[in-house]
Ligand SMILES: Nc1ccn([C@@H]2O[C@H](COP(=O)(O)O)[C@@H](O)[C@H]2O)c(=O)n1
């Protein structure tokens with residue numbers, strides 16, 4: 712069996728007047744993430760990890776922030792395209808582990824919906840997808856609630 716590993720990281724600013732979307736789920740909060748797309752920082756980190764495992768660059772290469780086509784893009788639709796790249800090369804997702812670092816809001820009540828949403832989009836069982844949440848203990852820009860960041864690691868397998 713062949714295996715490939717990939718890691719991804721992303722960070723977006725928190726601002727007023729934008730929805731907070733993580734893993735394709737809108738989470739009630741007074742602030743949202745700023746970006747050219749929907750700024751779904753978790754989905755972006757996972758996409759970068761998937762592309763990294765394939766040695767195929769990063770999301771900015773396929774969906775350039777300079778291209779008006781991706782303005783307001785739903786990141787789950789972009790991830791569908793990345794999933795197709797994986798499948799077309801004969802790879803399957805072994806598992807994904809991720810961490811969202813956010814001072815607020817509490818993400819624990821939303822983690823199951825976020826995992827469900829990612830599993831459905833990637834067409835894998837939910838038990839292959841892990842999302843953890845932690846604060847930054849009030850340290851740095853994330854600790855000051857200026858932004859939210861996410862890390863992801865993926866394992867791809869091929870028979
Ligand atoms: N945005 C967040 C951050 C954390 N959690 C949950 O709280 C637990 C404790 O977090 P610490 O940063 O203080 O270690 C953590 O294990 C998460 O379950 C959360 O739900 N949302």
Ligand SMILES: C[C@@]1(CO)OP(=O)(O)OP(=O)(O)OC[C@H]1O
Pocket residue numbers: 721722745746747748749750751755770771772774775776777781784789
């Ligand atoms: C998906 C894209 C499209 O503009 O989203 P952005 O909101 O610009 O987010 P970023 O993580 O800075 O870069 C990835 C982009 O390709």
